Amino acid sequence: MAPTEKYVLVAGGAGYIGSHTALELLLAGYKVVVVDNLCNSSEEAVRRVGELAGCDVPFYAIDLRDKEALDAVFAKYDIDAVLHFAGLKAVGESTKLPLEYYDSNVGGSIALLKTMAKHAVPKIVFSSSATVYGDVTRFENMIPIPEECPTGATSPYGHTKLIIEDILRDAATADSNLKVAILRYFNPIGAHPSGRIGEDPLGVPNNLLPYIAQVAIGRRARLQVFGDDYVGSPDGTPLRDYLHVVDLAKGHLAALAKLDSVASTVPGEGYMREWNLGSGKGSTVFQIIHAFEAATGKTIPYDIVGRRAGDVLNLTAKATRANKELNWAVTLSIEDACRDLWHWTTMNPYGYGKQPE
Numbered sequence: 001m002a003p004t005e006k007y008v009l010v011a012g013g014a015g016y017i018g019s020h021t022a023l024e025l026l027l028a029g030y031k032v033v034v035v036d037n038l039c040n041s042s043e044e045a046v047r048r049v050g051e052l053a054g055c056d057v058p059f060y061a062i063d064l065r066d067k068e069a070l071d072a073v074f075a076k077y078d079i080d081a082v083l084h085f086a087g088l089k090a091v092g093e094s095t096k097l098p099l100e101y102y103d104s105n106v107g108g109s110i111a112l113l114k115t116m117a118k119h120a121v122p123k124i125v126f127s128s129s130a131t132v133y134g135d136v137t138r139f140e141n142m143i144p145i146p147e148e149c150p151t152g153a154t155s156p157y158g159h160t161k162l163i164i165e166d167i168l169r170d171a172a173t174a175d176s177n178l179k180v181a182i183l184r185y186f187n188p189i190g191a192h193p194s195g196r197i198g199e200d201p202l203g204v205p206n207n208l209l210p211y212i213a214q215v216a217i218g219r220r221a222r223l224q225v226f227g228d229d230y231v232g233s234p235d236g237t238p239l240r241d242y243l244h245v246v247d248l249a250k251g252h253l254a255a256l257a258k259l260d261s262v263a264s265t266v267p268g269e270g271y272m273r274e275w276n277l278g279s280g281k282g283s284t285v286f287q288i289i290h291a292f293e294a295a296t297g298k299t300i301p302y303d304i305v306g307r308r309a310g311d312v313l314n315l316t317a318k319a320t321r322a323n324k325e326l327n328w329a330v331t332l333s334i335e336d337a338c339r340d341l342w343h344w345t346t347m348n349p350y351g352y353g354k355q356p357e
């Protein structure tokens with residue numbers, strides 16, 4: 001989509017990936033309105049996005065399930081596309097609070113789609129996840145993982161992503177005006193090179209890089225490495241496909257451009273397609289620790305502990321579909337991401353918040 005007078009609504013735009021994407025949209029000339037219930041984020045992120053882009057970003061602190069409030073935003077702005085980041089995302093927490101996950105993720109998505117339909121908004125890009133593939137070692141020769149890989153999520157969080165993908169597929173089948181891009185992210189890491197926006201996890205970080213950064217800055221003593229006995233890994237630790245969050249953000253602009261250029265091939269139906277967004281390269285936990293140490297000069301003390309429930313050996317993307325069809329590929333390295341994460345961390349040791357008393 002060429003930037004127009006119309007708006008892109010970024011749902012979940014105060015969060016980690018949404019804030020970086022809102023910035024890339026603004027820098028490319030799009031007009032952006034952000035909605036977010038701030039359950040896992042800070043309005044300060046949106047303010048800083050505006051500061052970096054040199055403009056004020058309209059922001060509404062609303063929950064997607066609040067239909068009246070959402071409707072009022074759609075009534076106020078001429079919206080041409082929605083980027084849908086809003087949802088709960090912690091795999092472990094989802095096993096404890098499954099109903100919260102279904103309610104927020106699935107309920108929020110349905111409310112959003114109904115409001116889009118009411119206001120005839122024709123395009124949506126949805127944040128799905130590599131977690132929809134589950135443990136792909138159940139198949140032979142499925143790594144790197146292509147989009148055709150059968151799905152098989154293993155947590156309530158993953159199930160919500162699959163259900164939302166199904167809902168989007170059905171909605172696109174029923175509505176010839178609707179175009180849907182499903183982006184299955186692998187492991188986004190890093191921060192904006194300015195050091196002004198980045199990931200700000202609440203409480204103990206679940207994810208590897210934020211945890212490493214908090215060890216390096218002295219907020220936590222040691223990293224726990226969850227298992228070094230994975231057969232099929234060069235050093236026994238699991239492989240993931242890490243990509244810089246700015247590359248991931250740019251993937252959304254590529255998806256919007258794609259939705260603008262495609263037409264449904266089935267009469268009477270809309271358009272929907274899935275793309276993996278990853279680098280195509282797997283890295284082990286030890287390789288990431290060493291990359292961070294090399295990029296920052298810090299030493300990360302760690303202990304090897306037991307495996308984390310639900311972890312799988314290898315989630316590495318086959319990214320050729322996005323490379324060819326979206327004309328998108330990663331441009332930044334893991335070293336770039338580690339350097340930018342460290343810059344963000346040293347400039348904001350307590351994220352967007354203040355140091356606790």
Ligand code: NAD
Nearest residue numbers: 012015016017037038039040041063064086087089127129
């Ligand atoms: P995040 O938690 O930083 O951002 C999500 C945002 O959505 C938060 O700001 C939160 O406050 C908001 N939100 C949650 N529920 C809401 C609701 N019902 N109504 C309105 N706002 C709501 O997470 P992120 O890492 O930026 O992830 C963005 C999206 O990408 C999520 O959907 C996530 O599942 C998906 N994803 C993330 C990763 C990852 O590793 N970070 C990987 C794959 C997929």
Ligand code: UFG
Nearest residue numbers: 129130131186187206207208211224225226238240311315
């Ligand atoms: N790890 C540790 N110690 C930690 C944290 C993580 O050893 O303190 C290891 C994990 O065992 C795993 C690797 O680091 O081997 C990456 O773990 P993350 O938690 O950073 O990422 P995951 O791959 O488990 O999950 C993330 C998102 C999911 C998404 C998935 C896609 O949290 O939502 O990437 O690949 F689906």
